[in-house]
Amino acid sequence: MEKYIFYILSVIIIVFAMASVSSRKMLRSVIYLLFVLCGIAGIYFLIDYNFLAAIQLTVYAGGIIVLIIFSVLLVHHIEMELEMAKPLRKSMTGLLCLSGLAVFLYTIYNNDFHVVENSVTTSTADVGAKLLSYEAGGFILPFEVISVLLLAAMIGAIVIAKGRKLTDKNDDVL
Amino acid sequence: MNISLNITETIQEWLIGFMPEGVASILGMSIVALIYLAIFAVAGLYLVLLERKVAAWFQLRIGPNRVGYWGLFQTMADALKLVSKELTGTVKADKFLYNLAPYFVIISSLMALAVFPFTKEFQAFDINIGIFFLIAISSVGVIGILLAGWSSNNKFALIGAMRSGVQTISYELSIGLSLLTMVLLTGSLQLSEIVETQKEGWLILQGHVPAVIAFMIYMIAGTAETNRAPFDMVEAESELGAGFHTEYSGMKFAYFFLAEFINMFIIAAIATTVFFGAWLSPFGITESIPWLGVFWFLGKTLMLVFLMMWFRWTFPRLRVDQLLTLEWKYLLPINLVNIVIMAIIVWLNLTIKF
Numbered sequence: 001m002e003k004y005i006f007y008i009l010s011v012i013i014i015v016f017a018m019a020s021v022s023s024r025k026m027l028r029s030v031i032y033l034l035f036v037l038c039g040i041a042g043i044y045f046l047i048d049y050n051f052l053a054a055i056q057l058t059v060y061a062g063g064i065i066v067l068i069i070f071s072v073l074l075v076h077h078i079e080m081e082l083e084m085a086k087p088l089r090k091s092m093t094g095l096l097c098l099s100g101l102a103v104f105l106y107t108i109y110n111n112d113f114h115v116v117e118n119s120v121t122t123s124t125a126d127v128g129a130k131l132l133s134y135e136a137g138g139f140i141l142p143f144e145v146i147s148v149l150l151l152a153a154m155i156g157a158i159v160i161a162k163g164r165k166l167t168d169k170n171d172d173v174l
Numbered sequence: 175m176n177i178s179l180n181i182t183e184t185i186q187e188w189l190i191g192f193m194p195e196g197v198a199s200i201l202g203m204s205i206v207a208l209i210y211l212a213i214f215a216v217a218g219l220y221l222v223l224l225e226r227k228v229a230a231w232f233q234l235r236i237g238p239n240r241v242g243y244w245g246l247f248q249t250m251a252d253a254l255k256l257v258s259k260e261l262t263g264t265v266k267a268d269k270f271l272y273n274l275a276p277y278f279v280i281i282s283s284l285m286a287l288a289v290f291p292f293t294k295e296f297q298a299f300d301i302n303i304g305i306f307f308l309i310a311i312s313s314v315g316v317i318g319i320l321l322a323g324w325s326s327n328n329k330f331a332l333i334g335a336m337r338s339g340v341q342t343i344s345y346e347l348s349i350g351l352s353l354l355t356m357v358l359l360t361g362s363l364q365l366s367e368i369v370e371t372q373k374e375g376w377l378i379l380q381g382h383v384p385a386v387i388a389f390m391i392y393m394i395a396g397t398a399e400t401n402r403a404p405f406d407m408v409e410a411e412s413e414l415g416a417g418f419h420t421e422y423s424g425m426k427f428a429y430f431f432l433a434e435f436i437n438m439f440i441i442a443a444i445a446t447t448v449f450f451g452a453w454l455s456p457f458g459i460t461e462s463i464p465w466l467g468v469f470w471f472l473g474k475t476l477m478l479v480f481l482m483m484w485f486r487w488t489f490p491r492l493r494v495d496q497l498l499t500l501e502w503k504y505l506l507p508i509n510l511v512n513i514v515i516m517a518i519i520v521w522l523n524l525t526i527k528f
């Protein structure tokens with residue numbers, strides 16, 4: 001049962017990933033990308049890692065994709081199609097992609113995968129405890145560093161969004 | 175009377191009796207999905223009727239009363255009419271995205287429906303991150319609205335969709351944070367466990383002051399999230415026609431319309447589960463008859479749905495800037511302070527338990 005669902009999900013992911021990069025319409029490729037991300041969330045659900053699946057849905061499907069859609073909608077001439085590249089460029093890109101695929105396949109087939117006997121459902125409490133533990137294997141330092149980074153990004157966004165203070169024209173005269 | 179409501183297992187066991195296990199599990203899943211689809215359609219149609227009746231009551235009219243007794247089949251007739259209508263489209267629009275958009279909205283609300291504990295065992299998918307799953311799913315629905323607005327090739331629809339995007343993304347924060355305040359009390363995200371902790375008193379009583387504040391914030395943000403009046407900037411009739419679904423006709427329009435009402439039901443059902451003890455009866459008066467839980471769950475949910483309809487016919491519509499000011503300058507700071515207060519209350523054990 002799980003095997004078939006896995007294959008269905010992988011076919012969805014692969015087909016839509018290819019459609020996403022080969023589609024010549026901007027908004028369509030964003031939607032194909034959304035299907036890829038939902039497929040990955042499906043795989044997380046399949047391995048019983050519900051927390052990561054929900055994160056995948058909120059952050060990528062609900063956050064990043066909506067952000068991309070917004071920025072695409074603000075682009076001029078969104079209805080224009082992508083131009084076809086020159087043959088030389090096409091073949092170079094194809095070669096690069098093939099070598100990338102070769103590296104991936106080589107690593108995958110040479111890696112010794114450990115099969116987990118019993119599937120363990122990770123609960124949110126486990127994730128939280130690990131995230132805040134300062135013992136060996138805990139993630140408190142990266143967690144704090146990332147929160148500082150996010151704070152900096154937030155302040156930066158506010159500064160940019162605010163812009164310069166609107167000055168009264170009379171101030172310049174005086 | 176002993177009715178087994180554990181639908182997933184009952185159906186599965188019944189099917190395994192006369193067919194191989196693999197086929198039985200797939201067929202069982204399909205039957206459960208069909209049951210939920212039926213709930214979806216019936217609930218959607220009758221919520222529309224309820225809305226029309228409530229609106230009529232508020233405006234001192236009678237409302238639909240011709241089709242069937244007391245107008246009970248009015249929305250069924252409307253749905254049949256919509257099925258038979260022609261599906262129109264706009265020229266120069268992206269047909270694929272135009273046809274795809276309604277399904278985003280409808281699938282996301284269907285998925286949300288699956289996790290609710292209608293009664294002790296009537297729950298299709300008791301996932302261990304329940305509430306978080308609901309928040310995650312509700313963030314996908316907005317993509318459908320954005321797509322519908324853009325692929326209609328209509329400026330009014332696009333403006334409506336952009337407004338909806340801004341509104342939903344901002345108010346999702348308040349929904350998430352107000353639910354998080356209640357999770358501090360339960361210590362679990364799983365909906366069945368949240369109900370379990372409420373056997374010592376509904377959470378709105380357990381958490382007293384901060385819980386009531388969280389409930390008020392949740393209802394405001396929930397109304398905004400479903401794009402209903404007074405927050406219906408998305409489809410402000412006087413400005414934008416019908417907003418993002420102006421160009422949709424027939425059944426595709428009905429999908430948006432039904433999903434809107436189901437989303438209202440979902441918002442009310444989350445509030446019922448988290449604040450008002452889901453299927454638990456007040457003071458445990460019907461504890462010996464488990465299937466009555468459905469009645470309590472639906473009763474509480476419909477009370478909250480009525481509250482949202484009351485909002486709609488009472489408050490005037492907000493402007494866009496007022497809408498964003500309300501969220502970012504009032505609700506969000508109040509919410510953050512509220513979480514801290516709730517944390518202190520839980521820490522000092524000041525909760526009320528029976």
